[in-house]
Amino acid sequence: MTEGFRPRRTVLYMPSSNERALEKAKTLAVDALILDLEDAVAPDAKPQARLNAAAAVKSGEYGAKELTIRINGADTEWHADDLKAAAEAGPDAIVVPKVNSAQQVLDLVASFEAAGVPEHTKLWAMIESPQAILDAREILGASDRLTVAVLGTNDLVKELFVDHVPARTNLVTSLQLAVLAARATGTVILDGVYNDVKNEEGFLAEVEQGRQFGFDGKTIIHPGQIAPANEGFAPSEAAIENAKGLIEAFESSDGGVVTYNGKMVENLHVESAKRTLSIAAAIEALQA
Numbered sequence: 001m002t003e004g005f006r007p008r009r010t011v012l013y014m015p016s017s018n019e020r021a022l023e024k025a026k027t028l029a030v031d032a033l034i035l036d037l038e039d040a041v042a043p044d045a046k047p048q049a050r051l052n053a054a055a056a057v058k059s060g061e062y063g064a065k066e067l068t069i070r071i072n073g074a075d076t077e078w079h080a081d082d083l084k085a086a087a088e089a090g091p092d093a094i095v096v097p098k099v100n101s102a103q104q105v106l107d108l109v110a111s112f113e114a115a116g117v118p119e120h121t122k123l124w125a126m127i128e129s130p131q132a133i134l135d136a137r138e139i140l141g142a143s144d145r146l147t148v149a150v151l152g153t154n155d156l157v158k159e160l161f162v163d164h165v166p167a168r169t170n171l172v173t174s175l176q177l178a179v180l181a182a183r184a185t186g187t188v189i190l191d192g193v194y195n196d197v198k199n200e201e202g203f204l205a206e207v208e209q210g211r212q213f214g215f216d217g218k219t220i221i222h223p224g225q226i227a228p229a230n231e232g233f234a235p236s237e238a239a240i241e242n243a244k245g246l247i248e249a250f251e252s253s254d255g256g257v258v259t260y261n262g263k264m265v266e267n268l269h270v271e272s273a274k275r276t277l278s279i280a281a282a283i284e285a286l287q288a
């Protein structure tokens with residue numbers, strides 16, 4: 001549901017069992033971190049990973065980055081201990097994998113309350129199954145505590161029985177349905193990860209595709225993906241200049257319709273231009 005704008009161009013996953021990565025992350029220029037207890041952590045490593053994630057949140061050493069913990073699903077043996085540890089640590093959000101229904105959201109919110117999760121800790125829901133894509137609008141609209149939807153494209157590909165293909169042609173409908181549901185419910189939406197960490201060209205193309213589809217940012221898995229995603233999900237210099245010029249042209253008119261750079265401008269374009277400028281300002285403020 002709706003919340004004030006906060007840049008989430010880059011949201012980096014890291015296994016909470018990887019102490020070197022947890023240390024390195026303090027210096028990385030990402031907007032948010034997902035301290036993972038789920039798929040990136042082997043079963044034997046989960047107890048220590050839980051302690052590491054909680055300690056990282058409580059350390060106060062990650063600057064302005066948003067800190068989240070991805071816990072294991074409610075149907076797993078680790079969920080209760082993960083939730084207890086996250087409740088005590090009080091991150092900005094708890095990321096819950098494989099959320100498949102509005103009822104599951106309501107149950108999670110009730111379990112947050114029962115576990116004493118602080119008010120400021122939001123729910124980020126992972127949308128990563130065919131069922132979740134088809135019911136995304138109901139899921140994302142189920143509670144004000146759910147503020148961010150995170151696409152899990154690895155699980156989605158697995159559940160669809162398809163392969164990862166160039167341009168994600170076999171996921172286009174799912175991606176667009178998820179963005180539609182997010183916009184209809186005022187939920188922030190993050191694109192899925194790109195697994196081929198050494199393929200810079202492929203990653204850039206996927207960032208651009210995600211931006212064009214309307215995602216607010218990208219979940220990433222490697223430091224090499226930070227700079228291109230930060231750039232791709234920020235308004236470009238040209239977009240900022242265009243927004244400023246368009247607003248000025250409109251505001252010096254009689255408030256009807258004008259042209260700017262040869263294109264028609266109406267009030268709705270001014271609203272979009274103002275949104276672009278406010279995103280740019282929020283990014284600048286975060287970087288400062």
Ligand SMILES: CC(C)(COP(=O)(O)OP(=O)(O)OC[C@H]1O[C@@H](n2cnc3c(N)ncnc32)[C@H](O)[C@@H]1OP(=O)(O)O)[C@@H](O)C(=O)NCCC(=O)NCCSC(=O)C[C@H](O)C(=O)O
Nearest residue numbers: 013014015020021024036040152153154155193221222223
């Ligand atoms: C993918 C990796 C396993 C690659 O690791 P590695 O081969 O060690 O990478 P590098 O040697 O190139 O690393 C260079 C340095 O960067 C640090 N590093 C690497 N990754 C991270 C990270 N994620 N966060 C912080 N720091 C990181 C290394 O420690 C090196 O540092 P230094 O030694 O000081 O130079 C690895 O990148 C990785 O584990 N990535 C995260 C994987 C993860 O969390 N996966 C779970 C989520 S993905 C998912 O499935 C989402 C969803 O559920 C879905 O279904 O799609």
Ligand SMILES: [Mg+2]
Nearest residue numbers: 128152154155
């Ligand atoms: Mg997943």
